[in-house]
Amino acid sequence: MTEKASPATDRVRTAEMIAAACLATDLGMGFPFEHGLHATLMAMRLADLANVDADTASQTYYACLLTYSGCTTDAEESTRIFGQSMTEHLTPVEHGSRAQSLAGVNEPCLRSTPHW
Template sequence: MTDVSIRRADFMMVLAYASDLATGHSRDFALKSCVLAMRIAELAGVSEQVRRNAYHQSMLRYVGCNADTDLLSGLFGDEIALRQDLVGLDMGNRAELGRVFVQAFKRFYYDLEPDAQAKAIEAAMSQALAVARPVLTAHCEVAQRIGERLGLSDEIRRNLGQIYERWDGKGLPRGLSG
């Protein structure tokens, strides 16, 4: 048998490409993010450890985001369109998050009569955040487990579990602050 080995960086690139496609980003989204993160780290003159963290975070930040696509598509319909709507959204702004959810539900229930659509959207909105929180938690947990299997540091794995959090505690899924 031939011993096949693959460098961790190459494997991470494959994971990044798969995550990019599964989340509706361009195939090179993670790679471009990584190049930008490394350039900023270089210009800022940060330590080697901070650079390493930036590298891994930029390559793997969405690696867990396709863990429960079935739940997202079951509630919101086209989960890739939903993910694209969420790009750049301030997850702490509940009004904006609600607007994105309503937009997704309108796509999902497009074939209903207006009254029936409004009722379906109202019913779906009552469940949306209750479903979104565990979904986002699962994304983070899967990313952290992949990080663990890749042998990444505790700090990097912790960071992979916080991609939707905010400084003021209004992020998701745990409302961390700091």
């Protein structure tokens, strides 16, 4: 006879879903595996050392984990290449030539390349 799991153990926690997305992002972005989880662990240790309240600790946990989940994970690198406002380099794709569309990407990349 098989036992049926209780509803409490059958649920997937939000934290588990975000952690899974974080792991997938590590693989997709070429970061070391569990990079985002380690950063979140460090943030939580700092929150613990700072004796923050439970709400602040929870916000710290999710903010750090979400930072390393999805497309925001390379935001620091993108800012270095494209500058503070990435939107100023975007060009419409559907109403321009291929060269015009790529101009929004190429020009900032060339500016960030060191000139030897």
